[in-house]
Amino acid sequence: MDLLAQQDYVIIDNFFNAEKLNAAHHFFNQKQEEGEFKKAAIGAAGTEKIIREIRGDYTYWLERGRDIELQPIFEVLDEVKSVFNRLLFLSLADYEFHLAHYPQGSFYKKHLDQFEGRKNRMISVIIYLNKGWKTGDGGELRIFPEGEEPMDIAPLENRCIMFRSDTLFHEVLTSNTSRKSITGWMLYQPAVLPYIVL
Template sequence: MDLLAQQDYVIIDQFFNSERLKSAHHFFEQKQEEGEFQKSAIGAAGTSKVINEIRGDYTYWLERERDTELAAIFEALDDVKTIFNRLLYLSLADYEFHLAHYPPGSFYKKHLDQFEGRKNRMISVIVYLNKGWKDGDGGELRIHPEGEDAIDITPLENRCVMFRSDTLFHEVLTSNTSRKSITGWMLYQPAVLPFLAL
C-alpha cells in the first residue's frame, strides 16, 4: 500500500491462493462454454458504444448474489477493500468486477478508467488468469506513469496489478493468444475524496 501511494501502481504476484485461483479458472471456462461473454463497449451505461478500433475484449459482469461459485473471490475482494480503507484512508464503499477475455488480435487503446461525469472509480484491480504465458504472446498492460517512460507488465497467471483509476493512463497491447483476467474497480459512492498517501 505504501508503494501504491507513492507511485500510483503496484504489482503483486501469487495473488490468490490455490483454491481461489482454481475456482476462478473453472468459472471463467464455464461462462465461456455457456456463451455468456458480451462484446465490450465504451462509455457509461445508457451512452455506451461498441468501437472495435478502441477495444476488442469481451466481458461477463460479476454479481455476488448470482455468481455464488465465486464466493471465495468476493471474500478476497472484501479483504482488499478493507485494507485500502484501513491503510490508505480511502473510505471505499463498494466495488464492481467482471471477467475479461481478449481473443487473439484484440487490444484496448490508451485510456483512463473513468467515465465523464462519473468519478467514483478510484483503484483499478486486475488479476490475470493466463496459464503458461510466454514471450511473444502479447497482451501486456502498458501503463503510463506521469513524467516517466511507459512500463509494460506481462499478464502472468495469478499476477495482480492495482493502480489509480483517476490518474494512470494505460492500454492493453495486442494479444496474440487468448488473454483472460478478473478486472474491476474499487469505488467511492457517491463522491470522490482526495487520494491520501501515507
C-alpha cells in the same frame, strides 16, 4: 499500500491461493462455454458504444448474489477493500468487477478508467488468469506513469496489478493468444450494475 501511494501502481504476484485460483479458472471457463461473454463497449450504461478500433475484449459482469461459485473471490475483494480503507483512508464503499477475455488480435487503446460525469472509480484491479503465458503471447498492460517512460507488464497467471483509476493512463497491447483476467474497480460510492468499462 505504501508503494501504491508513492507511484500510483503496484504489482503483486501469487495473489490467490491455489484453491481460489482454481475456482476462478473453473468459473471463467464455464461462462465461456455457456456463451455468457458479451462484446465490451465504451461509455456508461445507456450511452455505451461498441468501437472495435478502440477495444476488442468481451466481458461477463459479476454479481455476488448470482455468481455464488465465486464467493471465495468476493471474500478476497472484500478484504482488499478493507485494507485500502484501513491503510490509505480511501472510504471505499463498494466495488464492481467483470471477467475479461481478449481473443487473439484484440487490444484496448490508451485510456483512463473514468467516466465523464462519474468519478467514483478509485483503484483499478486486474488479476490475470493466463496459464503458461510467455514472451511473444502479447496482451501486456502498458502503463504511463507520470514523468516516467511507459512500462509493459506481462499478464502472468495469478499476477495482480492495482493502480489509480483517475491518474494512470494505460492500454492493453495486441494479444497474440487468448488473454483472460478478472478486472474491476474499487469505488468511492456504491455501484449500480450494469456498468460498462471506459
